[in-house]
Amino acid sequence: MHVTGTAPTSDPAPPATAGVPAAASPHDTPGRHARRFGLPVATALVMGNIIGGGIFLLPASVAPYGTVGLVAFGVLTVGAVALALVFGRLAERDPRTGGPYVYAREAFGDFAGFLAAWAYWITTWVSNAALAVAAVGYLDVLIPVTGHRWTACLAALTLQWLPALANFAGTRYVGAVQLVSTVLKFVPLLLVAAGGLFFFDPAKLGPFNATGGSAVGAVSAAAALLLFSYLGVESAAVSAGEVRDPRRTVGRATVLGTAGAALVYLLGTLSVFGTVAHDRLVKSTAPFSDAVNAMFGGAWGGWAVALAALVSMTGCLNGWTLLSAQTPYAAARDGLFPAAFARRRRGVPTVGVGVTVVLASLLTVYNYAAGSPKVFDMLVLITTFTATVPYLLATAAQLFHLVSGREPVNRARLVRDAVVASVAAAFSLWLVAGAGYAAVYQGVLFLFAGVVVYAVLAARQRRAAVRP
Template identity: 85%
Template sequence: MHVTGTVEPSAPAPQEGLESLAAPSPAEAPAGDGDAGRHTRRFGLPVATALVMGNIIGGGIFLLPASVAPFGSVSLVAFGVLTVGAIALALVFGRLAERNPRTGGPYVYAREAFGDFAGFLAAWAYWITTWVSNAALAVAAVGYLDVLIPVSGHRWTACLAALVLQWLPALANFAGTRYVGAVQLVSTVLKFVPLLLVAVGGLFFFDPHNVGPFHPGGGSAIGAVSASAAILLFSYLGVESAAVSAGEVKNPRRTVGRATVIGTAGAALVYLLGTLSVFGTVPHERLVRSTAPFSDAVDAMFGGSWGGWAVALAALVSMTGCLNGWTLLSAQTPYAAAQDGLFPRAFARRRRGVPTVGVGVTVVLASLLTVYNYTSGSGKVFEVLVLVTTFTATVPYLLAAAAQIHHLVAGRGELVDRARLVRDGAVAAVAAAFSLWLVAGAGYAAVYQGVLFLFAGVVVYAVLAARRQRTEA
């Protein structure tokens, strides 16, 4: 089934076209998709919002306060700036989803505005982002698992645990989107219990003397904001989650934008309150050296040593839910691109509402990267790869923001008045500037590695484009 990826603003309600994407007709359905209806469920606003929040809030929240503590409370300013940029992106995705509510998100928007090559770059970069991020989450999750069950003392045991943490969410995806949504909703609810305990409860134990200096390192405060933001960038990936899965969302023209903004704002609120509470409950000197800042905060609030166990369990739930959502997203963009002939055709195969080939290839690549991380014995290599995801994510982000600017300048939107035009233009400009700042924050090494990944994609595109032209001829 070929979909052009272009929806004119005056097109009628897209329910029929979206249903064909979510559950192909018997004549068009790939092999094995005959039972799609029993295992497929279109996401409503609660699940779509949970998908956004669950993918943004992974395991990073449990380490962020200690990571930015050396920069002082100026890092809270970086949080604020990042939040503004993330919400601007969320608003842009919502507007673009109104125009074209197809599965694929940034890929669909870039292709509609700029053509096949831009669409392919968006899909390729986003795909790299997802499977490298999955490997990063799994390895980080093992650190929390070690608090409950000692595994880090044996390298191959830790490696096996990381692989299991990746494959369990993949199996949930193979079972169908009904189970993906259920796992995402439950894990999001469960992980917010301890997070809100610290984020809200910590405010009652807040001591300003624990916060420490505003900018202890000296030098430019703006430089400190940028430096701390570089650490925080990875934590905001995922704002596009609902847009990427638009084909599986009920009433996507309305739901995607609302879920994206609500989910991003909710995640930002948890980030800001959580970090502020930890800053105010754990003395600064101790926080700088902490490896489990939320555990230290709970211990400081209530005494005892049970905080480490509780937070470790919460982190595992959080990361498992995050892996569950990212595994689905990792297959959705290649699926949309494969339908248009811009990815290998196998990625367009679906079973029970899930692009199974995309899930399988992604989890295999993430697993190989995980094994490499444990066998190389170099944390620096993996650290650079994590920053690569920050860079590669900016490619589809920037292209989406540029697509919105393109539509506004070209007058290809249903803008009812000049005030809305100015407002949407300002939001798109902020989103574009935010994306460029993400590139700067990733650092030279990550940009270098990321460009190599992108150039490898150019070769893949050349082969696929040649095959498509030969077929059409």
């Protein structure tokens, strides 16, 4: 990778005036510890963030709905690919760091941009808490930790802080960890996805719709849980400022990463459903380990899968920790987040990383203290709602550009882009409905808290602007 410049010890950037894009600053130049991502690493970032902890636990989470969960995965894949194409087109238009925040603000103004940044930021640190909870289930296969909830809580906190330390070391190390962990995580996934087809037993699938209610409702509810598996589609777009030739690379990495993840997801989930008995899968905390044990007998296979799953989840936490700081960083440079979030060291917005890991840790402690057996599921559903806010704003921005006719495009491409953006928008709205009342209620509380923060920041900017 190409390296230029020298890394400064710290580089706070003064926020730009609201409504005006921030100018280039010294921290946009990579140093010894900050390297630009090429197509392989950008694709690994997308796949690594998509294929993280979610896939290793979600087959058990959706098993109570029955094999209708496989239908939900298929529908989600269509929506995820549509989102990937939308983000690729938006990145061609505006390749700055920030992803959905940049697109929403450029199209609709400061408040829409702030809502996208705030909701996406909530999504990232709540997702980190959920990933850590999922990882503990696989750690328990190696070292019994779930017998006491505070031991499990301590393990979850450790799994969150180790990737944060890697981020503090600089983007050079973030990219290296991401590439290695993405390669390693494919070992258990491909083993189950490909090998499981040879051990597939239709008798283990269970009922098609185990809820006994509407099949459409079951698909929506299962899809709301499964969306967590596809969070990360926007990874390359959010980190566009760290990608070489972003107008070309971001779109390709997004589509390649999403398509690769979708293939592994569909085959892996089908194999788990067909190798682990339905009644056992519903209660499983490590379904991929159970699948390998069912395929080969004994516990060695499950132990190896658990180890690989932990590597995968740690890599995913590593990438999500970086993403959790990138959107607030972009918003802070525009004066729409506290200025401290614009400080970077070695290519990483360190304040954003620190605040994010602290909030995720507090949420983890709270959920373990509550003693709920469905900690992971509730966290996942909250992120489902908050993630749809920036996704919907980004697709709305794409529709805005297409309908306004601000750019010369040929008619065939215009129709294609409009259809893709419409599918992505409908997909996002459908997921809000599937998240359920409890998740939407808690997500709205998180979202509305941001309105107060925006009011304070906007008032401070207005006061600073009128001073003589």
